[in-house]
């Protein structure tokens with residue numbers, strides 16, 4: 569069977585008993601992520617901890633990368649750090665590897681290697697924000713003229729007025745047309 573993912577692989581021959589740590593780093597584009605869901609604009613770095621007890625191996629991965637998002641308010645692309653994590657447990661057989669949990673299909677195997685690419689892909693997609701904002705106080709686009717209000721003001725009348733501006737609004741209206 570041809571391996572689906574040949575990235576983020578670990579060769580398990582000679583994995584010693586106890587804990588091993590390693591860092592896997594590859595270009596985000598190697599993950600072949602669905603671009604409508606997630607765009608990674610950096611390397612994806614995975615700090616991997618493997619614990620081997622006999623044939624049983626527990627893997628824990630801490631993922632970090634930079635992703636490009638589109639702000640939900642102003643529609644400008646921006647970059648932000650992303651952090652995610654995954655766990656997997658598997659068992660080394662005589663000639664193969666098996667997942668301890670049958671439900672867990674997030675790791676792929678060759679004869680002596682394992683690829684964590686499916687786990688990494690899944691974990692990264694799970695932490696994509698539903699409503700990304702370029703910054704907390706992004707002012708967004710003017711509902712009327714479409715101007716990005718982070719860069720400039722516009723003279724469109726505002727539909728909803730922040731209560732803090734009511735005093736100024738009343739002042740301006742009182743002084744209009746004199």
Ligand SMILES: [Zn+2]
Nearest residue numbers: 639642702706
């Ligand atoms: Zn924004």
Ligand SMILES: [Zn+2]
Nearest residue numbers: 710713722724
């Ligand atoms: Zn406007």
